[in-house]
Amino acid sequence: MMLVRLVSQGVRDIFRTPLSLATTVLSLTVVIFLGSSFLFVLYNLDRNIKASQGEVVFQIYWKPDAPKETVFQHWSSIGEMPGVISLETFTPLDALNKLKDRFSIEDNLSLETTLPYTALIYARVPEADPRAWMQAMHDRLLALPGVEQVHYDPLRVDGAASWFSWSKRLFIPVATVLLTLIALASGVAVRVTLAVKREELELLSLVGASPFFMRIPLVVGAATQGILASLIAISMLYGVHRYLQTMFQGTLFAFSFLPQSYIFICIGTVILFSILGSYISFRQF
Amino acid sequence: MIDVTHLSFSFGNHLVLQDVSFTLGQGEFAFLMGPSGSGKTTLLRILHGALPLTRGKATVAGFELRKITSWNRHLLRRMVSVVFQDFKVLPHRTVFDNVALPLFVRGTAKDIIHKRVAVVLRSLHLEDKVQVRCEELSGGEQQRVAVARAIVVKPKVLLADEPTGNLDRTLALRMMDVFRQFNRFGTTVLLATHNPEMVARVPEARVLNIQEGRIV
Numbered sequence: 001m002m003l004v005r006l007v008s009q010g011v012r013d014i015f016r017t018p019l020s021l022a023t024t025v026l027s028l029t030v031v032i033f034l035g036s037s038f039l040f041v042l043y044n045l046d047r048n049i050k051a052s053q054g055e056v057v058f059q060i061y062w063k064p065d066a067p068k069e070t071v072f073q074h075w076s077s078i079g080e081m082p083g084v085i086s087l088e089t090f091t092p093l094d095a096l097n098k099l100k101d102r103f104s105i106e107d108n109l110s111l112e113t114t115l116p117y118t119a120l121i122y123a124r125v126p127e128a129d130p131r132a133w134m135q136a137m138h139d140r141l142l143a144l145p146g147v148e149q150v151h152y153d154p155l156r157v158d159g160a161a162s163w164f165s166w167s168k169r170l171f172i173p174v175a176t177v178l179l180t181l182i183a184l185a186s187g188v189a190v191r192v193t194l195a196v197k198r199e200e201l202e203l204l205s206l207v208g209a210s211p212f213f214m215r216i217p218l219v220v221g222a223a224t225q226g227i228l229a230s231l232i233a234i235s236m237l238y239g240v241h242r243y244l245q246t247m248f249q250g251t252l253f254a255f256s257f258l259p260q261s262y263i264f265i266c267i268g269t270v271i272l273f274s275i276l277g278s279y280i281s282f283r284q285f
Numbered sequence: 286m287i288d289v290t291h292l293s294f295s296f297g298n299h300l301v302l303q304d305v306s307f308t309l310g311q312g313e314f315a316f317l318m319g320p321s322g323s324g325k326t327t328l329l330r331i332l333h334g335a336l337p338l339t340r341g342k343a344t345v346a347g348f349e350l351r352k353i354t355s356w357n358r359h360l361l362r363r364m365v366s367v368v369f370q371d372f373k374v375l376p377h378r379t380v381f382d383n384v385a386l387p388l389f390v391r392g393t394a395k396d397i398i399h400k401r402v403a404v405v406l407r408s409l410h411l412e413d414k415v416q417v418r419c420e421e422l423s424g425g426e427q428q429r430v431a432v433a434r435a436i437v438v439k440p441k442v443l444l445a446d447e448p449t450g451n452l453d454r455t456l457a458l459r460m461m462d463v464f465r466q467f468n469r470f471g472t473t474v475l476l477a478t479h480n481p482e483m484v485a486r487v488p489e490a491r492v493l494n495i496q497e498g499r500i501v
């Protein structure tokens with residue numbers, strides 16, 4: 001009963017000083033928005049690079065004189081190789097039709113005989129030592145009888161590998177700095193509230209209020225401000241996300257919103273540090 | 286109820302209280318008489334835990350002041366009410382809110398709060414001001430609000446710091462009668478003043494004279 005009274009008092013109290021409420025929520029919103037934006041960018045870069053790394057493509061050319069049966073046999077055996085996601089195959093006729101489509105060629109040129117059998121192999125590269133895996137795959141494909149050339153882009157793999165080690169090393173310090181910023185902003189918010197209510201708190205203490213009686217409304221007020229600011233900041237970020245989604249539509253770069261666990265961690269940190277901040281600021285009473 | 290032995294206190298290197306010792310039994314009424322700057326306010330502040338006890342010993346309402354921390358101080362303050370020299374009323378709150386505050390922080394039920402506040406405000410002739418905000422009151426009225434807030438919880442000990450300083454003579458004397466009546470119900474009263482006329486109004490009271498931080 002008493003607890004319910006104190007909690008509702010904490011919420012009501014912050015609305016009694018609208019100016020302080022507005023500045024606090026605004027500054028918290030800015031920090032949380034910046035923090036979650038960084039997380040958002042990091043998260044999406046990470047995802048997209050991981051995704052593109054998973055779709056490294058081998059292009060394989062058979063000798064023009066390779067027998068049809070051998071090639072068809074290869075097509076079914078390549079599909080079973082470890083790491084292969086999908087296989088796109090082109091008979092000389094397919095290749096010809098593609099060419100025709102591409103260049104709007106109407107007349108029936110007889111290029112068929114000069115074009116080789118080809119295939120695109122989409123494969124997922126393991127995170128551990130992607131370069132060696134690529135090389136091994138390359139060698140294996142090239143060793144198939146009748147295969148003339150195998151191409152892949154080793155640079156792309158290097159890029160992906162170095163991003164992995166970078167993002168792993170960067171993620172923790174960046175997240176720490178941002179969460180600390182959120183914590184500081186929450187702490188300052190509590191101090192502002194405390195300064196505004198100082199006289200009242202002193203009097204409460206003089207007439208026999210228990211430490212919990214004085215702290216609970218403050219902590220609840222601080223947490224409420226944190227939740228308000230988080231909701232505004234996350235909504236803003238969601239707006240940005242929707243905007244980017246339409247802007248990048250049709251490109252390979254796909255944005256996805258922060259997963260719920262990230263958002264809960266963000267809001268949880270704000271609340272946790274509001275409480276810590278109010279406890280620390282409170283030692284003076 | 287109040288037991289002070291060899292208490293000394295200084296602000297920085299300014300010695301304000303020197304070797305103060307006295308005892309007040311339950312239900313006693315005592316004046317702390319002394320000129321301005323003699324240390325009355327300082328002593329009262331130590332007795333309700335607003336200043337730390339650094340030298341000597343003191344027990345108030347069964348609490349040893351040395352053992353008071355920010356975690357148990359409210360227990361002392363629930364036994365000891367204070368009328369502050371500067372009132373310390375909340376200016377933006379109503380008379381009712383101010384007087385109800387000590388009951389509210391104790392978790393007293395609403396209907397009991399209303400009854401008690403009404404009785405106390407009537408005894409101090411503030412019944413017309415219940416819903417008036419304190420900033421609209423005169424100094425004397427605010428002082429009476431401060432007294433009402435102190436006695437509404439029926440404390441074991443009442444410390445009052447020049448509680449009649451802002452009142453005209455008639456009101457001041459009437460206020461002394463309120464304290465006296467209150468004391469008859471068993472509350473120990475320690476009242477700081479420099480006005481001998483107030484002391485004369487309570488003939489049964491003890492008088493502790495304080496000068497330059499010493500009880501003489």
Ligand SMILES: Nc1ncnc2c1ncn2[C@@H]1O[C@H](COP(=O)(O)OP(=O)(O)O)[C@@H](O)[C@H]1O
Pocket residue numbers: 296299301319320321322323324325326327328
């Ligand atoms: N917060 C303080 N800091 C420094 N000196 C103080 C403080 N409060 C009071 N004093 C000094 O302590 C002495 C006693 O003050 P006080 O207890 O208020 O006397 P009284 O209440 O009898 O007028 C005075 O000399 C005053 O200047």
Ligand SMILES: [Mg+2]
Pocket residue numbers: 325326327370446
């Ligand atoms: Mg004084």
